[in-house]
Amino acid sequence: MTTALQLVPAPASDLLPACAKRLRALIRPETLDVLNWDEKSRILRPSPDHPFLGMHICARSGCWAAARKTELGLCSACRSVWKRSGKTPEDFLATEPKQISNISGGCAVPKCRRPWTSSRTQMCMRHRELFTKLGRPPLEEFFADPRVRPLPGFGLCSVDACHRHQANSSNPFCPPHWVRWQEAQIPDADFETWCRTEPGTAESTALSLRGLPAVVTAEILYALQARTDAEVKTPPVLLRGVVRHLREQRVEQFDDVVVPRNTHLAGMANRMRRTLAAAVSTPELEQIKDVWNMGAFGLGQWRKMDFTPLHQEWMRRACKTWVLDEIPRRYGKNIPNGLSNMILCLRYLSQSLVRSRQDGGADMAALGRSDIEAFTQYVAHLAHTGEISAFHRTTICRFTGRFLREIRDLGLTRPGEILAALPDDFALRRHDMPPVMTEEGPGRALPKEILSQLCERLPTLDQIRDGSDDARAAIEVLVDTGRRPDEIGCLPWDCLETDEHGKSVLVYTDFKNNRVGCRLPIPDSTAEIIVRQKKAIRARFPDTELSKLVLFPRPRQNSEGTQPFRMQHIGNVHRRWVNAMPPLLLADGTEFPKLEVVPYSYRHSYAQRHADAGTLPDVLRELMGHRSLQTTQTYYRVTEKRTRSAVDKLVSHQFDRHGNKIWTQARQLLEHEHARLRIGQVSVPYGICVEPSNVKAGGHGCPFRFRCVGCDHFRTDPSYLPQLRTYLDTLLRDRERLTAATDLDAWARTEATPSEEEIKRIRTLIRRIETDLDGLTDDEREQITEATRTLRKTRAVSLGMPGVRPPEPDLRLERDA
Template sequence: MTSPLQLVPAPGSDLLPARAQRLRELIRPETLEMLNWDETSQVLRPSPDHPFLGMNICARQGCWAAARKTELGLCSGCRSSWKRSGKTPEEYLATEPKQVSNTSGGCGVPKCQRPWTSSRTQMCMRHRELFVKLGRPPLAEFLAHPRVRPLPGHGLCSVDACHRHRANGSNLCCPPHWVRWKEAQPRGADFEQWCRTEPGSSETTAVSLRGLPALVTAEVLYGLQARTDAEIKSPPILLRALVQRLREQQVPQFDDVEITPNTHIAGMANGMRRMLAAAVSTPELEQIKDVWNMGVFGLGQWRKLDFTPLHQEWMRRACKTWVLDEIPRRYGKNIPNSLSEMILCVRFLSKSLVRSREDRGENMAALGRRDIEAFTQYVAQLKHTGEISTFRHTTVCRFTGRFLREIRDMGLTRPGEILAELPDDFALRRHDMPPVITQEGPGRALPREILTQLCERLPALDQVRDDTADMRHAIEVLIDTGRRPDEIGCLPWDCLETDEHGKSVLVYTDFKNNRTGCRLPIPDSTAQIIVEQKKAMRARFPDTELTELVLFPRPRQNSGGTQSYRISHIGNVHRRWVNAMPPLLLADGTEFPKLDVAPYSYRHSYAQRHADAGTLPDVLRELMGHRSLQTTQTYYRVTEKRTRAAVDKLVSHQFDRHGNRIWTEARQLLEHEHARVRIGQVSVPYGICVEPTNVKAGGHGCPFRFRCVGCDHFRTDPSYLPELRAYLDTLLRDRERLTAATELDDWARTESTPSEEEIKRIRTLIRRVETDLERLTDDEREQIKEATRTLRKTRTVSLGMPGIRAPEPNLRLERDA
């Protein structure tokens, strides 16, 4: 059980230095080296060639301006200069280096502390004048002249963001800023305020963090480290603009900066906020908030969990405790989604209390059965008015009832706990729950003709995104295997193996159930798609270790090919592909809704396809990777109408243990006869049993030791013909094996050997069933086959009797290889 939440004081201003210290500890030395961070000048100068922090520099020698995205690679000024020169690009770049005049360097005279006035001479103003007076001697001779002595500096520029020195003692700023101040004076600017907010002089990739509080400086440096680790670009132009917003607003911490929404700077700022929140927070600090950053819990730095829809304080605290208790029990890629579903359902209870009580439900001790009745009436009203669907109505009641039950199971209502005053009758009872919806029809499985049209249009996926075949291959594997989208998107590069028979096997991870190394037999056509994808990925990322390479790498922020597809990426590209298609038409010519075509619907189609092919439910459960057969049965549909029709087809072809037909004429069963067929029999491996005690025990209580073919309660029909043949083969093999055995005594061999009477009886049954089918017309035989497939979808064999090994499933596909 999770202990009750202990509220801690919110971080105050006195905690800001500790926050800065924490961030400084998280910043790696190699990050500072990558940024070329100068602690003294508070300036970072990342290399222009850095893939995430750099920028394209003008191709002209001596020019450090940002290049335009053209083939020439020139900045705007050099491009204009080249056009005026009349030269070819090669001649221009080779013969006209740019001479840049700035004050970003120190004087070339040793130990002189004044800045140079020109990059060509690299001398301060006094030494430049002396150099001219001496007749411009060679540099070595000039530096050795007795009149050339180092001069003291005039101090740094008064602008907080500037790291340059003053050019002379009469000006308070460096030359560029002195010019800017002269321009700002007529506008009535205050000099001190102007110095605090004025940006530093631009130097290509250089970004000055001078003038920012120590905490903000640490936050910017850590944000750049986190963005670089995530392979997100942070161009100096955007970074310089963001730093300028921080400087202008004089914020004490990064979270306080205000940025115009829907801009590039806002995107960078929001991303850094999320990264900083995950870095400095802890699960204990997140618990006091009403909006949790799930990255702190290791569940995705972009994911949030919002408790604000719950209006009562006690309900928020209880829901937070429930979430903390539930997190360790959840698996998969979408844990925040499943947890937020509980919050979204409980909010209806919160709204009901606000509507129906004067105290808005804050006093938990005053709650009772009447409030539960008001809640059930409220959600029922929402369903009747169409504000929520019938399915949502059922889900809300079911989840809310579970929540109220589990917070008691966790002990939160015990004396001294946070819900000690919650009354016992404030709970949903069984009769408060709306009936579970039973859906008829194909469910979420796509009709065969729709799936055929989608497969025919798979080549169009190559033009939807990034102009590669990765997504097409992913969707093809998704259709062929019926796996969940995250299981396909996260496949490793070495996901294909062969079994002992030389057949291809897909090795994947079931994230939902936390199962690794799951194996699924796949056809050769699907294996060939995976082989092609493996070759393409190896050619694209030749330097990446194969153990780290993934089969479907995401197209961005993934330079090494080690980051797999996100589920949202698969869904977005798939939706764009489907929406761009012509209308999808059913067999009757009507249009099929495109919103029903989703990546997960291929999993339902896979299950329905195998169910239609007669795959036994137990085998299909293994193929789907389910633990419960009940879960598998929700993935495909066999309607009552189809089952009744199948029973009517096979009822006139039912035989007893002697091979005699039980029904002498074909007719439809009455209602009570259908009920008897359903509840008055139980499946055995090669037929059905109507012995009452065995039926009551679910097939586990046969009083005759499962001697089915010698029992008058045994029935069989053409739908059990494969099992009859398999059982006969088993009996014959066992007889031959026991006859040849020399290590058994005679009495043991006699008791273990199948009797000739049993073998004869099974042969007679098979012959009678086959003879009965041969007398039918082709249409009648086809109807019997269809009825057999329908009944076999819902048939399960009792485990109380030795079973017959099911035949290998037919993995045929709708699309051509």
């Protein structure tokens, strides 16, 4: 039994040291080595050459400033000096080293605790004066002179963030901070505050975390580790900006810092905040919040689940319980999206309660049938006024009814549970549901001419931002295979196999249904695209293990080629590509809306293409990876209008068992004849049966042992011509095989051998149908062919009798491009 949601206590302030301890335990020793972290001085000094934590340093000797991205590789100040010097870049770099003063270097005299005054001499002021007084002897002689003795230091700079030493005993600051203090013109009363909030002086990639709380220090170190693992760049300039805000605002934890919006600094701070939230949180702690970080549940640290649209406390708690119960049973890459759909639908119930009740629906015991009626009227009003679509109205009612039913199944309305006071009549009944909308149009499948135009314009992908050969190959495979975008984006490098017939097979993972190793027949042209992509990826990542390599590696933060395309990346590139195209024109010259061209529409087009080719419904269901045939039927369209038209065209060419036409002239079927088409007949392998008892049994109750061609209830038409030919071939093969058999008694051979009358009857039917079609014009034959194709999409042959399976079309269909 599912118990009520047990809320844990809210985090107290004494949890902060525990969070810091937990984060420090998650920080690996090798990370501290990469960061060159000095625990004593609390200084980070990552290497300037680090691919994610470093930066370009000025090429001028002695300069530690960030370089501009130019061929010279100089910082702004050194570039100005070079222009004034009039020298060539090579001569300037060779003869003009930068003299740096007042930096953190220590005096070169052994054991001297005072800072140097210049990078040229690298000596403190007292030793530099002595060096000049002694006539600038060689350094070895100078250091050996008995008059040269190490001097004690004056202590560290008074600024908390600074790790430099004071220049003299009368100045509490290092020289740079002394200059800043004088420029700041701050009263002496604010001296202590200024010292605590003033940042340190920048030195190459060095970053001072001095003066920050232990929690914040641990958070920064862990965030840098996580960003480095994810191959995300952390520019030292931006990191210093974040640390400056942390120090100025004197926050107790990283989550409290406020950074100016719409800046690069804010973007990095927000990503670090989400990373830290996922690291320190647990499912138990997330449950007390109204906005969940799904990273705590292992569903992506960037994903959120917001329960705030639900205004009633009981509804929020019940929805949280429902989500917790659903998470283990969901599969795929978009679990948070699927769960959030329930919240988006329940918010209309919440809004309805707020609008219709004085207590806003807070008192669940006072709810009843009238509130359900008010809810259904509210969503109907929204649909009638155009605020939501009719389809969305149906979805809202369906999800809400499911929620109210399943919270009772979870036992939440039992005595003592969180919804014990919820009345039983507060539920949606069957007649409360609006009718399901049915589409009579072509569905989401793209018209053939539109798909052809898209394929012709695939070379223009290189002109789109983030467009590449990888993106083009991914879209081509999407079009050819009809897989879901995440299934193609996550294909492993070794995803192509060959079946027993020497044909190519795509091996992929169905994330939605948690099926690994699914196999799909693909045409040779698609296999060539995949082989070409495999060679290109292997050449790009030659050192990565093949078992870890992916077919479509994402272009950023992926130095080893092991991270696959994100669905958002494919969708964004595809949308920019489609929007940049000229208008897409239909066959009649009208423009096709570009918003309907999405990556998932290729899946519908794939299903429609197979349906048009006559692929059997159960075969198409397997190709699409669906568990239900009803789901497959939503991916392609055969409208009632087209079905009626097809029947009208074929009805005048319908024959009985003797080969006689049943309809003597072509005319439109009456309404009751169309009804009989649905309920008064059942399909058999090479025609239809109208025998009442067999129809009632769904084709499983033939009283004549399935002797169709000898039964007066049998009908056939040109749409069954391939099945009739296949059945005739089967009868002839069986007759020859049984005639040559020597291990059967005579009576058994006679009983099993097809009769000459049946073979003759099948031949007669085939000849009469072919003769009838030969007498038609080319245009009429084309109409019959199209009608046949339409009816085959809706035809399901009964499996209750021994029959001949129609020849299956080639499952490796080429796209029309």
